[in-house]
Amino acid sequence: xxxxxxxxxxxxxxxxxxxxxxxxxxxxxxxxxxxxxxxxxxxxxxxxxxxxxxxxxxxxxxxxxxxxxxxxxxxxxxxxxxxxxxxxxxxxxxxxxxxxxxxxxxxxxxxxxxxxxxxxxxxxxxxxxxxxxxxxxxxxxxxxxxxxxxxxxxxxxxxxxxxxxxxxxxxxxxxxxxxxxxxxxxxxxxxxxxxxxxxxxxxxxxxxxxxxxxxxxxxxxxxxxxxxxxxxx
Amino acid sequence: xxxxxxxxxxxxxxxxxxxxxxxxxxxxxxxxxxxxxxxxxxxxxxxxxxxxxxxxxxxxxxxxxxxxxxxxxxxxxxxxxxxxxxxxxxxxxxxxxxxxxxxxxxxxxxxxxxxxxxxxxxxxxxxxxxxxxxxxxxxxxxxxxxxxxxxxxxxxxxxxxxxxxxxxxxxxxxxxxxxxxxxxxxxxxxxxxxxxxxxxxxxxxxxxxxxxxxxxxxxxxxxxxxxxxxxxx
DNA sequence: AATATCATTATGTCTATACATAAGAGGATA
DNA sequence: TATCCTCTTATGTATAGACATAATGATATT
Numbered sequence: 212x213x214x215x216x217x218x219x220x221x222x223x224x225x226x227x228x229x230x231x232x233x234x235x236x237x238x239x240x241x242x243x244x245x246x247x248x249x250x251x252x253x254x255x256x257x258x259x260x261x262x263x264x265x266x267x268x269x270x271x272x273x274x275x276x277x278x279x280x281x282x283x284x285x286x287x288x289x290x291x292x293x294x295x296x297x298x299x300x301x302x303x304x305x306x307x308x309x310x311x312x313x314x315x316x317x318x319x320x321x322x323x324x325x326x327x328x329x330x331x332x333x334x335x336x337x338x339x340x341x342x343x344x345x346x347x348x349x350x351x352x353x354x355x356x357x358x359x360x361x362x363x364x365x366x367x368x369x370x371x372x373x374x375x376x377x378x379x380x381x382x383x384x385x386x387x388x389x390x391x392x393x394x395x396x397x398x399x400x401x402x403x404x405x406x407x408x409x410x411x412x413x414x415x416x417x418x419x420x421x422x423x424x425x426x427x428x429x430x431x432x433x434x435x436x437x438x439x440x441x442x443x444x
Numbered sequence: 445x446x447x448x449x450x451x452x453x454x455x456x457x458x459x460x461x462x463x464x465x466x467x468x469x470x471x472x473x474x475x476x477x478x479x480x481x482x483x484x485x486x487x488x489x490x491x492x493x494x495x496x497x498x499x500x501x502x503x504x505x506x507x508x509x510x511x512x513x514x515x516x517x518x519x520x521x522x523x524x525x526x527x528x529x530x531x532x533x534x535x536x537x538x539x540x541x542x543x544x545x546x547x548x549x550x551x552x553x554x555x556x557x558x559x560x561x562x563x564x565x566x567x568x569x570x571x572x573x574x575x576x577x578x579x580x581x582x583x584x585x586x587x588x589x590x591x592x593x594x595x596x597x598x599x600x601x602x603x604x605x606x607x608x609x610x611x612x613x614x615x616x617x618x619x620x621x622x623x624x625x626x627x628x629x630x631x632x633x634x635x636x637x638x639x640x641x642x643x644x645x646x647x648x649x650x651x652x653x654x655x656x657x658x659x660x661x662x663x664x665x666x667x668x669x670x671x672x673x674x675x676x677x
Numbered sequence: 678a679a680t681a682t683c684a685t686t687a688t689g690t691c692t693a694t695a696c697a698t699a700a701g702a703g704g705a706t707a
Numbered sequence: 708t709a710t711c712c713t714c715t716t717a718t719g720t721a722t723a724g725a726c727a728t729a730a731t732g733a734t735a736t737t
Contacts, residue, residue, distance in 0.1 A: 288527035394627030412645030
């Protein structure tokens, strides 16, 4: 028997996506209404609604009340970039992870940092410098500032065994962040810690983190020469 | 009157998120069932379901049939990285965009490319090299290979006025891709085109694109010295 | 003790119905 | 022509009820 199973929202979603990919509906085209699609597929409008909502979330289609649903003109491609702990990055390569604290110092936020984190004048910060190793090879140099006002308990953490990232993940697990990526030449300090020649190109990632609009931390991570970051969409 | 508006799924979502952030429910904790939450909020179970589904999509909670809903132990942080056209990157900086084709050549895929794109031996590719300028300053050098079998029409496109990225977006608007980022030293060619000293650190992004499991294109984009890429989550 | 069976339970999904809301279309008015 | 109004329409959301499904835990069997 060709007794076919009932149509679910995933079926609708996939068929609609396929039609868009096959140019049955081209960029900018108006799709049938939910009602019409529901009739075509023999399902409830709510089912079509969920299917189309998912496609809209993915940026495949644009929806507007009264106007209807259109195939997105310029599909907003956005890559998902998994933010993982350095420990995990290292262990994913089947390498042995080692962490070492270089320096721990309480200080007043320098001007550039106060500006970066939007801190008041004279705000207290904890400045940490640390190294991450993969099989005892330098993997990443970490330069971090933590807003003490946002995480008062940080003054009691010594960070000799647990890295600041892991510690913060436990204290402030849900936060927003802004990232920047760049290529920079190794300066004296970086070339020293990362065991490379001066001016070697290094991949650098900076991250500013907030929790409920309050600045928490700014970190600059410099990776060993040749490091590649991966992502997909 | 304290006549409060009816509870919607967004309210439920936000209240649950707030409780998680406030550690009312900590990492790994079991949340009340949908039924219980629906009773608490005075709404239908479907409403709670949608609220929790959104939080699950964001990686805030984990849900499993019969077991229930738990606060995610290691919230998967993932940054959203908008993939934009080079033209847009330039114009977003209020700079004048200019594109120039450097070379266009049909060839058989070299071994490393066949391997990268998973192409059969002797597959035909179109090799393009191009420059993107911002206010007539070198902005990005683009080195691209397109799988002719996947996009036969590409042999008729001359790419003198429209860049390959924009052209492909029109032809293959929906695709998957894998990205890698790295810092590399400028070689002779890059230092020439990007007007910088040899060995200058350059931010480089590589992208491999598929459409329905068929490899479409591989591109290596090298940015001018000092370029920063931004993202957030 | 190990394995198969079955009831239970929380989530996953679908449906029909209802009402809310944004926004386009047309007409009336100034 | 420009502005305001109402009507209409497609999407957005809520609901009660139903059944599906995965996973757990208990029970019975080997």
